[in-house]
Amino acid sequence: MRILLTPALSVILAVMAWHAQAADPEAGRSLAAQCRTCHGLDGIARIPIAPHLAGENRIYIETQLKAFRSGKREHEMMSVIARDLSDEEISHLAAWYESIEITATMPE
Secondary structure: OHHHHHHHHHHHHHHHHHHHHHOOHHHHHHHHHHOHHHHOOOOOOOOOOOOOOOOOOHHHHHHHHHHHHHOOOOOHHHHHHHHOOOHHHHHHHHHHHHHOOOOOOOOO
């Protein structure tokens, strides 16, 4: 069993490493200009109905953008915006928002 898992695990790890390298936060920052009205360039939402994206997990953002693009998830604005995004652009955007560090201060 171990012999069969090793090649499969190697392939999975290689794909994960490629995917991590393919995402460029700086390219995502440039693309985020179209997101700033609602989500803010810094990932802090500007309108009450938009979620904050700063520090959000990259895989989550990618999954949601792809769902909007495919029509699996619908929203008046997001469906239109995501429709024209490539997989690469989605990865860049997700990497940008994930790269933003968020801190929280607990009340005393």
